[in-house]
Amino acid sequence: MDKYDVCVIGGGPAGYAAAMRAVDFKKKVLLIEKNKIGGAGIHNGALSSKTWWELSREAFALRTHCKSTNVPTPKHNFQILKEEVNKAVNKRQELLEHHMHNINLNAGADLFHFRQGIAKVVGETVVVVRTDDGEFEIEADNIILATGSRPRKLDNIPIDENIILTSDGIENLKEFPKSMVIVGAGVIGCEFATIFSNFGQTKVHMIDKGDRILPFEDEDIVSVIEQNLESKEVLIHRNSRLVEMKVENGMVVYTLEYDNGSKEIFHVEKALVSVGRIPNYENLLSASVKINMDSRGIIDDLTQTSVPNIYAVGDITADIALVNVGELEGRYSIEKIFGKPEKDLIYENISTIMFLAPEVAGVGLNEIKAREANIPHKVVSLDYSCISRAIAMRNTEGFIKVIVSNDEEMRVLGMRVVGEHASSSIEAVALLISMNKGIEELAELIHPHPSIIEGIQECVRMLLNKSMLKPGVLRDAMRCTSYSDGEIKNVAFA
Numbered sequence: 001m002d003k004y005d006v007c008v009i010g011g012g013p014a015g016y017a018a019a020m021r022a023v024d025f026k027k028k029v030l031l032i033e034k035n036k037i038g039g040a041g042i043h044n045g046a047l048s049s050k051t052w053w054e055l056s057r058e059a060f061a062l063r064t065h066c067k068s069t070n071v072p073t074p075k076h077n078f079q080i081l082k083e084e085v086n087k088a089v090n091k092r093q094e095l096l097e098h099h100m101h102n103i104n105l106n107a108g109a110d111l112f113h114f115r116q117g118i119a120k121v122v123g124e125t126v127v128v129v130r131t132d133d134g135e136f137e138i139e140a141d142n143i144i145l146a147t148g149s150r151p152r153k154l155d156n157i158p159i160d161e162n163i164i165l166t167s168d169g170i171e172n173l174k175e176f177p178k179s180m181v182i183v184g185a186g187v188i189g190c191e192f193a194t195i196f197s198n199f200g201q202t203k204v205h206m207i208d209k210g211d212r213i214l215p216f217e218d219e220d221i222v223s224v225i226e227q228n229l230e231s232k233e234v235l236i237h238r239n240s241r242l243v244e245m246k247v248e249n250g251m252v253v254y255t256l257e258y259d260n261g262s263k264e265i266f267h268v269e270k271a272l273v274s275v276g277r278i279p280n281y282e283n284l285l286s287a288s289v290k291i292n293m294d295s296r297g298i299i300d301d302l303t304q305t306s307v308p309n310i311y312a313v314g315d316i317t318a319d320i321a322l323v324n325v326g327e328l329e330g331r332y333s334i335e336k337i338f339g340k341p342e343k344d345l346i347y348e349n350i351s352t353i354m355f356l357a358p359e360v361a362g363v364g365l366n367e368i369k370a371r372e373a374n375i376p377h378k379v380v381s382l383d384y385s386c387i388s389r390a391i392a393m394r395n396t397e398g399f400i401k402v403i404v405s406n407d408e409e410m411r412v413l414g415m416r417v418v419g420e421h422a423s424s425s426i427e428a429v430a431l432l433i434s435m436n437k438g439i440e441e442l443a444e445l446i447h448p449h450p451s452i453i454e455g456i457q458e459c460v461r462m463l464l465n466k467s468m469l470k471p472g473v474l475r476d477a478m479r480c481t482s483y484s485d486g487e488i489k490n491v492a493f494a
């Protein structure tokens, strides 16, 4: 039986990062992937959906330009666009494969090993791998479980990945559906609503069990996103409950019940179900491997499971499902096994982007979370209409919002940027949060001009009472409030 220092099960972002970090420690590592390398970081997930999003933005810009110059609007061909997405996906996959293929040459030792197959942990140090050519067993001192997650399904919805899809079935589409209902208005639902409505060839409906889309995000942010979706004729079903969804004569038929008890039936071509993801741990461990679990899946203490040499990283841990978090956990687990982690595993300052219209970038707490935790805080926000770069882009839709502790120190707790270039403008604040710094440093940095980040700087200068733009004058474009013990107050500026 071949023996390894580490066996990593699952070649998504978390597993790949873990395997590569093991090479840094000069350890013999086996990575096992049952399907395609890259997991949902590439396929039916982050990279594929972001390529669709980029293409849809270009399509929307083109349509807008055609409309304003009185030129006929072009039709977008789904198959051609899908080929573009495939090209992007293949490019990234080829890069990872090339990297895997040559890693040992670079390391000057036979450290990294890859096998295609379905792995199962059958003993605390033994893994069996089922391949097309049969089964084999290996022994490893340490095992990293990185098998990711899959779309959650609902008992009453007959998903066939053809007419009623999850995000895994998008690639089965042959053309733009004329109409589509999205069940679940979280991140995946809203990103696909943005993509399909940007192309302008699909009438999109959205259903969420809550009374608004993105229930975990602040009201002011949701309101911009909802307005934008509705301006592209997305129908958002509010305060309604999905009572039935079925396929009749090749069409999706769904029934909603409203708060007042009335019901309405809708017919659409396709449905997309995006009601969260569940971790892949079934059939991964034989009964003799007794890892503690709860209803959400494997329980881990900073990636280590209750069996000390078995670790769990990425989406399988059922907490934050993001590429950057999976990679962070994968690297951390290896550092924990073979040395001392370079940094603590903390989740507070993780940056996120939601690829909507406009994009929403965030780091740290939002107002909902700060209130839930009853942390006294101040919120300062500035409209994009005050930022030169946004004016130059002729797109002043959006705002910046910085949340700081409500004390002398004004420590940065979180930030949200809604608008063009949102993602690139949050990095300075992410760094400040991770360094536990106040806002003076940010106020004094020199940023390139014109840039969106200058707006962030104006926000913090507003808190320090030294902004160029006086909030008392520009009341519609700037706001500053404080929150303590459940009470929200406007902060008065001279």
Ligand SMILES: Cc1cc2nc3c(=O)[nH]c(=O)nc-3n(C[C@H](O)[C@H](O)[C@H](O)COP(=O)(O)OP(=O)(O)OC[C@H]3O[C@@H](n4cnc5c(N)ncnc54)[C@H](O)[C@@H]3O)c2cc1C
Pocket: 009, 010, 011, 012, 013, 014, 015, 016, 032, 033, 034, 035, 036, 037, 038, 039, 040, 041, 042, 044, 045, 046, 047, 049, 050, 117, 118, 119, 120, 146, 147, 148, 149, 167, 188, 280, 284, 313, 314, 315, 316, 320, 321, 322, 323, 324, 326
């Ligand atoms: C539509 C969509 C869009 C997303 N967009 C973003 C985004 O913009 N930004 C972001 O940060 N995150 C995004 N995510 C989330 C992100 O893709 C996941 O959080 C990330 O891929 C998780 O990485 P992972 O390695 O834990 O799992 P996965 O990527 O799921 O990889 C797990 C791998 O394990 C393999 N595997 C499973 N069981 C076995 C077994 N028994 N033996 C061998 N191999 C096995 C699977 O085939 C898979 O390749 C998106 C997800 C989806 C679905």
Ligand SMILES: NC(=O)c1ccc[n+]([C@@H]2O[C@H](COP(=O)([O-])OP(=O)(O)OC[C@H]3O[C@@H](n4cnc5c(N)ncnc54)[C@H](O)[C@@H]3O)[C@@H](O)[C@H]2O)c1
Pocket: 154, 183, 184, 185, 186, 187, 188, 189, 191, 207, 208, 209, 210, 214, 215, 242, 274, 275, 276, 277, 320, 321, 322, 352, 353, 354, 355
């Ligand atoms: N840009 C990004 O970073 C990005 C993009 C896509 C996905 N992701 C990751 O993937 C994860 C999964 O995304 P997701 O959108 O599936 O999950 P989610 O948790 O973001 O959203 C699920 C939504 O479904 C709703 N819902 C749940 N049960 C329902 C029901 N029975 N009927 C109607 N609505 C219901 C919830 O209220 C929620 O709004 C995210 O948590 C995120 O971490 C990240």
